Amino acid sequence: MGTAADSDWDLQPPDLWYMKHYLDLAEMTAAFAIAYDWMYDGWDTARRDRIRQAIINHGLNFAFDRSIWWNGTSITGNWNCVCNSGLTFGALAILGDDTSGLAEKVLQTTVANAKTACVNAPTSDGTWAESPNYWYFGTTGHAELSSVLTSATGSDHGLLNQNTNFKLTALFHMYVTGMTSLFDYADHGPNKFSTTANSLIWYGAAYKEPRYMLFQRDRFDAQEPWSIFWYDPTVRGAWWNGLPLDHFFNDPKTQWVSMRSSWTTNKGTYLAMKSSQLMAYQAHGDLDCGDFVFDAMGERWFGELGSGDYLSADYFKSEADDAVRWTYYRKTTQGQNTLVLGLENQLPEAKPTMKFETTGEVQGSSPNMELKTGSTAYAVTDMSSAYPGS
Numbered sequence: 462m463g464t465a466a467d468s469d470w471d472l473q474p475p476d477l478w479y480m481k482h483y484l485d486l487a488e489m490t491a492a493f494a495i496a497y498d499w500m501y502d503g504w505d506t507a508r509r510d511r512i513r514q515a516i517i518n519h520g521l522n523f524a525f526d527r528s529i530w531w532n533g534t535s536i537t538g539n540w541n542c543v544c545n546s547g548l549t550f551g552a553l554a555i556l557g558d559d560t561s562g563l564a565e566k567v568l569q570t571t572v573a574n575a576k577t578a579c580v581n582a583p584t585s586d587g588t589w590a591e592s593p594n595y596w597y598f599g600t601t602g603h604a605e606l607s608s609v610l611t612s613a614t615g616s617d618h619g620l621l622n623q624n625t626n627f628k629l630t631a632l633f634h635m636y637v638t639g640m641t642s643l644f645d646y647a648d649h650g651p652n653k654f655s656t657t658a659n660s661l662i663w664y665g666a667a668y669k670e671p672r673y674m675l676f677q678r679d680r681f682d683a684q685e686p687w688s689i690f691w692y693d694p695t696v697r698g699a700w701w702n703g704l705p706l707d708h709f710f711n712d713p714k715t716q717w718v719s720m721r722s723s724w725t726t727n728k729g730t731y732l733a734m735k736s737s738q739l740m741a742y743q744a745h746g747d748l749d750c751g752d753f754v755f756d757a758m759g760e761r762w763f764g765e766l767g768s769g770d771y772l773s774a775d776y777f778k779s780e781a782d783d784a785v786r787w788t789y790y791r792k793t794t795q796g797q798n799t800l801v802l803g804l805e806n807q808l809p810e811a812k813p814t815m816k817f818e819t820t821g822e823v824q825g826s827s828p829n830m831e832l833k834t835g836s837t838a839y840a841v842t843d844m845s846s847a848y849p850g851s
Contacts, residue, residue, distance in 0.1 A: 477519040483531060484540065487547025488655060490520030491605070494547075494554035513558055516551045524548050524567045534577045538591040538743045542579040542602030545571040549606055553613045572610065572618050579603055580624040584741075587629025588715040591745045593637045594649030597656045600630065604660035607667065608691070621667050631664045631673040636708050636719035637733065640726075640756035644719070644733035648745040648768045657682040662691040675700035701725055702826040707838040709817035714741040718817050720838040723830035731756040736813040736842035744777045747792050748807040750844035751799035763798050766791045780809050802848050811847035815840055 478486040497504075497512045504512065523529075531540040549571045552564040559565075582599050583589055589596035607620040621627065637644045658677055665674025674696055677683050701724035709718050717735035734753035739746055755763045769776060769792055775785035787806050790796045794807045819838035824830050 475518065475522070477515075480523045480526065480528075483523075483529065483544050486520060486523060487544040489547075490516060490551040491547040493520070494550035498554040509558075513555045516555055517559070517561070517563060520551045521548065521563050521567050524563075524570065532574050532578075534574075536743070537578045537581045538589075538745075539582070539595050539599035539602065541575065542582065542599045542606065544602075545575040545579060546602040546606035546609075549575075550609060553609060572606075572620070575603075575606060576619050576623045579606070580620060580627055583624065583627055583630040583633065584712040584715045585626050586710040586712045586715070587626060587631070587633040588710050588712060588717065589630055589633060590715055590741055591743050592647035592649060593634070593643045593645055594647075595745060596630065596634055596637075597658060597660075598650075598653050600634075600658075600660035600664075601656040603627075604663040605687075608663050611667075617667070628664065628668045628670065631661050631668075631670065632708070633710065634658060634661065635673075635676055635704075636710070639731040639733065639754060639761070640721070640729055641731075641759065641761045642764075644717075644735075644754050645765045645767060646735055646749060646752055647742055647747055648771075650768060650771065657685050657687070659683060659685060659687045659691065662688055665696070666691060666693055671696045671698060672700040672702075672704065699826045699828070701824045701828075704824055705819075706822045706824060706830075707817075707819040709815070709840070711815070711817075712737075713812065713814075714738050716813075716815050718815065718840040720819070720840075722832060724824050725828040725830060728759050729757075729830075734840055734842070736815050736844050738813075739807065739809045739811055739847075740780045742780075744780055744786065746780070747797055748787060748794045748809065748847075749797040749799060750807055750811055750813045750847040751842055752797040754798070765798075766796050782809055784809070800844075805849055807844075807847035808849060811844065813842050813844040813847060815842045817841075 478489040480486050493512055493516050497516065531544055548567055552567040556564045589599060591599065603620065607617040611617045658680060661673045661677035665671055674693065675698060678692065704724060707720045710716060714737060716737045717733065719733045721731045722729035732753065732755050736750045739748055753763060754761065754765060769789040773789060778785065786792050795801050817840045820836050822832060822836050
């Protein structure tokens with residue numbers, strides 16, 4: 462907000478915050494909104510007016526552009542959550558000073574749209590449909606949106622419970638976190654420095670589930686500003702107490718299984734496998750029925766290759782059989798830890814099934830987990846529908 466930049470604000474092209482990649486616009490709107498609101502009494506009138514006008518000119522004015530693709534009810538992932546959140550930040554920040562009525566109009570649109578789309582990003586078992594990595598970006602947007610509405614209006618306006626299964630996405634993140642790293646299947650995108658898993662801290666308070674907050678408190682990425690506002694230092698206890706070691710996420714769209722020997726050591730074993738439908742990921746998935754990762758002795762022995770180059774031709778254009786996406790190695794079946802038959806890709810329309818059984822071990826309050834003789838968990842998948850001519 463330096464003085465040297467002030468003279469440029471009114472002279473820039475209208476699309477200063479880059480509507481074509483609306484995530485940029487949304488996050489810039491949120492940043493200016495925080496500056497406007499938190500430092501409100503610190504700005505002189507002229508500076509305050511300029512910041513407010515920037516929020517309107519470069520953010521809220523683009524809220525109703527007909528070329529926006531992410532605000533339909535079928536776009537349920539990170540784009541919907543982050544974009545609606547950023548615009549809501551901007552509208553709430555200037556609401557009391559806005560004489561145009563634009564801020565109020567934006568609020569009537571963003572909150573309603575998020576309630577029909579953003580909240581449905583997790584499937585029925587809590588799995589974030591895009592990928593474990595996009596969970597961070599999507600839940601950060603959702604947590605910020607529900608939190609700012611609660612702070613400013615006294616209500617989350619249904620964003621926390623419109624989807625009764627949304628609170629399960631916290632467990633998804635906990636179980637998809639292995640001994641060494643995530644079961645990081647599908648795309649993960651570039652580094653998103655504005656996101657962490659601190660949505661868990663907010664969800665711990667909002668859903669009255671202390672284990673969510675306590676789990677995140679112990680993570681390296683907890684040290685960022687939102688934890689200051691969301692963390693409740695009076696919460697105590699072992700987050701792993703009473704938590705089963707194994708879990709089957711059984712929604713057919715995103716089904717996968719997580720199995721481990723302990724919640725409290727990085728030296729144990731962790732095995733996770735997915736065998737789900739392949740066209741439910743907002744064009745972020747892989748052809749990966751049967752894909753798995755395995756951790757033991759503090760190392761990952763079978764891992765993931767992650768994203769391809771997002772700038773590759775038609776990378777996000779389609780998930781159909783003939784999609785260019787499926788010619789990029791990291792998206793092909795050969796690029797996964799699974800069976801490859803005849804060097805051919807799996808079929809995107811595959812509908813595999815899974816069977817899972819466990820002896821049901823649950824960790825107690827002690828950080829020392831000792832498994833009984835006979836402790837077992839296993840998963841079997843029939844993925845024959847994924848292969849041509851099966």
